[in-house]
């Protein structure tokens with residue numbers, strides 16, 4: 449069981465709100481003005497490790513992420529929550545160098561995948577983004593057939609040698625994404641002709657076809673109905689056996705259903721990180737408490 453205060457840094461502990469009324473229970477919540485991360489940002493067996501990450505837009509004029517340190521564990525789903533504009537997408541894009549594609553954006557700090565610094569000059573981002581795949585808010589199938597949507601990545605990364613291997617990988621990926629039965633008779637039809645939920649599963653199948661180690665998802669269910677969302681959430685739980693998954697979500701119910709740890713961001717700072725149950729049932733920071741009780745955001 450989680451012990452209150454166990455993971456709070458000393459610096460933060462000394463700033464905890466004192467209850468002015470003697471004889472009453474002391475409030476355990478960390479004061480709203482404290483911006484240092486509360487909770488255990490690092491895990492012993494990490495898959496990715498982010499240390500002192502800062503992100504700037506507009507050639508340094510605007511800072512969007514402020515000194516964030518956070519690990520992503522193996523076989524873990526970590527949810528990233530927080531009010532609109534707090535930096536969730538900016539942070540998750542750091543993890544596979546998608547911010548490189550935004551002009552004027554600069555990322556500082558260290559981000560490791562196992563023991564590899566992903567921002568090292570020697571790193572080629574194309575294979576990197578196969579190892580750390582990404583699923584976006586809006587499903588974005590290629591303007592190709594369902595089959596080719598899956599086959600394209602493995603072909604360019606040299607994971608398949610012939611048609612038979614490609615067929616097998618396409619089938620296996622679509623099965624794992626829970627889409628095979630719905631599309632097996634129309635593999636040559638365009639991916640864009642599928643429903644939103646099916647397109648999102650196609651994009652997930654495409655991501656897993658190249659055998660990634662980490663999957664990043666930025667609000668993957670925001671355009672889906674509850675049934676399609678439930679299918680994706682079951683899939684996320686299944687995928688956790690093999691991958692590490694970071695998911696940005698505006699749904700606290702979704703974060704509670706799918707994740708083991710939750711990170712709460714506010715105005716570019718990582719305010720609190722902890723086991724999902726603890727974040728939602730007994731957060732340590734006043735701002736986390738405000739957010740989960742609907743006081744802002």
Ligand SMILES: Nc1ncnc2c1ncn2[C@@H]1O[C@H](COP(=O)(O)OP(=O)(O)OP(=O)(O)O)[C@@H](O)[C@H]1O
Pocket residue numbers: 505506510512530531532533534535536537538539550
């Ligand atoms: N390309 C950009 N150029 C300049 N500023 C940007 C850019 N992208 C994001 N920002 C700013 O960085 C901050 C964080 O934005 P980000 O999109 O990461 O937030 P978010 O938490 O994902 O929000 P939402 O929940 O609305 O998706 C915001 O102030 C935003 O305006």
Ligand SMILES: [Mg+2]
Pocket residue numbers: 536537538666
């Ligand atoms: Mg976003």
